[in-house]
Amino acid sequence: MPEEKLSLQELWKRVSTSDSGSLMKKHLTPSVYNRLKSKVTDYGGTLADCIRSGCMHLKSHCGIYASDPEAYDTFSDVFYPIIREYHKVDKLEHPAPDFGDLNNLGFGDLDPKGQFINSTRIRVGRSHANYGFPPTSTKEDRLEMEKMTVDALRTLRGELAGKYYPLTGMTPAVQKQMTEDHFLFRDDDPVLGDAHGYDDWPAGRGIFFSNNKKFLVWVNEEDHLRIISMQQGGHLAEVWQRLVKGLHALEKKLTFAHHPKFGYLTFCPTNLGTTLRASVHIRIPHLSKHKDFNKICEGLNLQPRGIHGEHSDSVGGVYDISNKRRMGLSEIEAVQEMRRGVEKIIELESGLKTKGKL
Template identity: 85%
Template sequence: MPEDSLKIGLDELWKRLSTSNSGSLLKKHLTPTVYEKLKDKVTDYGGSLADCIRSGCLHLKSHCGIYASDPDAYDVFSDVFYPVIKDYHGVQTLAHPKPDFGDLDNLGFGDLDPKNDFINSTRIRVGRSHANFGFPATSTKEDRLEMERMTVAALRTLRGELAGKYFPLSTMTPAVEKQMIQDHFLFRNDDPVLGDANGYDDWPAGRGIFFSNNKRFLVWLNEEDHLRIISMQEGGNLAEVWQRLVKGLTALEKKLTFAHHPKFGYLTFCPTNLGTTLRASVHIRIPNLSKKPDFKQICDKLNLQPRGIHGEHSESEGGVYDISNKRRMGLTEIDAIQEMRRGVEKIIELESNLRKTKK
């Protein structure tokens, strides 16, 4: 994070936000009354309102605009976090169900594209936070190194197709770095919005990437969240990707304790990723459907989110889109996967029909 941004006090941050025309959820819900109520509060981790809103006040075009300084922040600053969470996730009440990953032996679905006509690859990721540790704004270098030590010890217990190797960013060789860039595994410290939320403090200490020997199971350490756990492979076999992710999660949970909240589900740094924290996506070839003027509305009705293949705000290439589930809160993990599965099947049906009409 730029050093001078840390020196900007809460009064100045509030002035910049309150006098702006920002369309962020932070600006919408941090009213003058709420600000006065929260401005002097501090969490048990030492987190302040300034820690939570700094990035959103410096980057007024942010959609959300607020990060949690630590797990306690969601309740200590509930007068702003609760309405932001309800607004973003489209839920009326904060009552997330208990985790449910489904019956892995009887999922009722398999490969969504067995003939490989549409789907290039399938990817599912979840975020996890270590219990009893702050998020970036309230974590020290020692905290990050301890979380790295704990996680690497757990990763070393993985067996079978989950077994692999951990690569710390601090000691990564140029050759390994080049390969990780080619594999699209490497994460960087180049997002100013995340940087001004303390996301890159003490970089690269405590940060690294684990991937299985077959490169289908990955774990990012201290990127944005403490852990980003990822299962992926080429093609459309959603069942295999899901089964691998859940097996990996189950194995890690035997060694690690993750932060969980009765109202929000699994806790993460950004309130947009609460609940299941789950994002299941496909890179899918839909050159005809994506040209329709109502393409985004079609996705909205299916609770899907279309993105370019290089992530949010990027463009499509050759009619290939990243299509993922939109909802993360108010439903179980298996429900989120099934919703994504049904949506992708409908997208394939619509694209298939358009291809037929062009012949």
């Protein structure tokens, strides 16, 4: 639970008189605030539920979460302009899902000689239809979502088959192994905590992974579901095929929240549309030192991060490189954009290694 339960009026005073550079502060003008302050979604979500974390953490970039799927429209006066600005889209029009022809993708291993890419990972977020997000979910809701998810996971076969490990009652031995495998998620992010992300912790939360540890599902971490495919090396096609097969198998048993303007809905407005993040851990010791490294990534619609996530540092010239755009393009287009960008990154790194310059 949030440490400090301020009223909406107190939250508004805190952010409106601050020098916060968040998108929420920018777009929640006094007139917008007055229009929205009394509105409530059918899930019971309020403006306070949406802005609380951003008001408690004034250095947040976005500063707003959706209390539930309806919040995006109920509080559209603030959400719509934030979504346009963050995702750099003029129109709120997201295309229908398209995962491409899995038998004819036109790409395979991005680094067949193993010279650059340590690992490849793709994840998507999904929300169960007809359930609120963390601020409006009850403990009973979380337990219901966990049960329906586990029932669906038990139907997975072949390389997708595995086991579910609930956080409640997890043994020290399993926790140690999860930590070593980098599978375990924790309740230590104060920004997410003040957005009600850890309410009733650890009830209704857990981790599924396949027997080969290449397909994972996080249950009720930040989003209802985080579905992940990953493996060592740069074989993007195998990672993508596994993710899509797993996702389609789960869709036979579960219904996910989807919006005609925004595509798939999740808790955070920065993760809408495809909700897809395709990434590689890549060794680029030369390019990463180049003065235009960040500019190069920006031009390729790529986002560079340290290997431990956003705001972390690189270790040994290894970076986490992923697609930056999630809205306004299809799933296969997002993966192809990442693929083309990573190929260019490898080309530039190779040139610097051999020639000493771009």
